[in-house]
Amino acid sequence: MDKDLPKRVVVKLGTSVLTCGSPKLDRSHMVELVRQMARLHQAGVEIILVTSGAIAAGREHLGFPTLADSMASKQMLAAVGQSQLIQVWEQLFNLYGLHVGQILLTRADLDDRERYLNARDTLQALLDHRIIPVINENDAVAIAEIKVGDNDNLSALAALLAQADSLLLLTDQQGLYSADPRNNPDAQLIPQVALIDDSLRALAGGSGSTLGTGGMATKLQAADVAMRAGIEVVVTSGQTEGVIERVCRGEALGTRFLPQGDALDSRKRWILAGPPPCGTLRLDPGAVKALCQSGSSLLAKGICAVEGDFIRGATLTLTDPAGGVIGRGISRYGSTDIARLLGAHSSDIESILGFSYGPAVIHRNDLVVL
Numbered sequence: 001m002d003k004d005l006p007k008r009v010v011v012k013l014g015t016s017v018l019t020c021g022s023p024k025l026d027r028s029h030m031v032e033l034v035r036q037m038a039r040l041h042q043a044g045v046e047i048i049l050v051t052s053g054a055i056a057a058g059r060e061h062l063g064f065p066t067l068a069d070s071m072a073s074k075q076m077l078a079a080v081g082q083s084q085l086i087q088v089w090e091q092l093f094n095l096y097g098l099h100v101g102q103i104l105l106t107r108a109d110l111d112d113r114e115r116y117l118n119a120r121d122t123l124q125a126l127l128d129h130r131i132i133p134v135i136n137e138n139d140a141v142a143i144a145e146i147k148v149g150d151n152d153n154l155s156a157l158a159a160l161l162a163q164a165d166s167l168l169l170l171t172d173q174q175g176l177y178s179a180d181p182r183n184n185p186d187a188q189l190i191p192q193v194a195l196i197d198d199s200l201r202a203l204a205g206g207s208g209s210t211l212g213t214g215g216m217a218t219k220l221q222a223a224d225v226a227m228r229a230g231i232e233v234v235v236t237s238g239q240t241e242g243v244i245e246r247v248c249r250g251e252a253l254g255t256r257f258l259p260q261g262d263a264l265d266s267r268k269r270w271i272l273a274g275p276p277p278c279g280t281l282r283l284d285p286g287a288v289k290a291l292c293q294s295g296s297s298l299l300a301k302g303i304c305a306v307e308g309d310f311i312r313g314a315t316l317t318l319t320d321p322a323g324g325v326i327g328r329g330i331s332r333y334g335s336t337d338i339a340r341l342l343g344a345h346s347s348d349i350e351s352i353l354g355f356s357y358g359p360a361v362i363h364r365n366d367l368v369v370l
């Protein structure tokens, strides 16, 4: 294998790319994208495809019916369209002697560590057999509460799950612009991003089309998660000739988001990909320093305040005294217990609570510093 090629890449194709802006799947464009992925696969790159387009494919297959704008209509279209979509991918990859394996996920599959590990094993088994995993959200059954909600974020979670080196988000724009280029013809392409902050987020609008979900805003959320896990992200146009191969070969196309630090280990990737935080701990400056500079566990004596109502095992956001987010971790104590432990020495936990789950409120193995 060419040593400059990434080993494992997640390619996310938005509805905008698969339909080329029309109301139907553009099969001739899809075959061109498959040709590029097959060539990379041949060169030894493991490809994981995150595909949108089920709802668009469902509408097309049913002849564009007039339906109520309801969840049930979308779920019905997704149920019809997903089977069409996977058939198209299977047929197109077959042209290059490759098979696909479908994985339909919901948020709930990623939040539960055991289900997360099962999904990871399935993905690995497919890759081991040189089968292309094709992932989409399980739209036909997922209700809003258990949805990831958009395939940009889903693809970032898939990249963490698969421990990919790169995530390629292909869309209908050349990359992230200083403003939505649909409404701002003077907007400038931003070629590289090292850090996603509020000023950058303010540039990213929603989807300009009726078929896309989330627009650039969800692409930034996805990039943020992946970068923090040490995964490089590129957002660029799916229409550019040879785009997947060219990006994988290191050509500067679109917007490149630089990975922050080294790849995280499996449990820490799950802390980023798994359940969203359901509480916050505000730390004092000493605790912030201990976590950020020395890689220490979080002790009760460094916690100034606790917010939220949560049980032991919950994922929490950690902030500095000013409220800036510094990390995320899994708590060994519930919120009522932590409220009683604020500022306490670890050796006093047992006498204060009458029991102890150990000296650390969050052990360093359960902690990701951002």
Ligand SMILES: Nc1ncnc2c1ncn2[C@@H]1O[C@H](COP(=O)(O)OP(=O)(O)O)[C@@H](O)[C@H]1O
Binding pocket: 013, 014, 015, 016, 017, 052, 170, 171, 172, 173, 175, 176, 177, 178, 179, 180, 181, 182, 203, 204, 205, 206, 207, 208, 209, 211, 212, 213, 214, 215, 216, 217
């Ligand atoms: N700052 C920005 N730079 C580029 N595109 C932007 C920006 N803000 C909003 N967008 C919109 O995001 C859209 C792409 O997202 P979306 O419609 O969800 O496509 P996809 O189906 O590829 O996910 C673009 O067509 C564009 O109108």
Ligand SMILES: N[C@@H](CCC(=O)OP(=O)(O)O)C(=O)O
Binding pocket: 013, 014, 015, 016, 051, 052, 053, 054, 055, 056, 136, 137, 139, 149, 150, 151, 152, 211, 212, 213, 214, 215
């Ligand atoms: N899961 C949905 C797509 C959701 C989504 O994020 O769409 P897009 O913004 O086009 O990537 C579908 O298959 O229709």
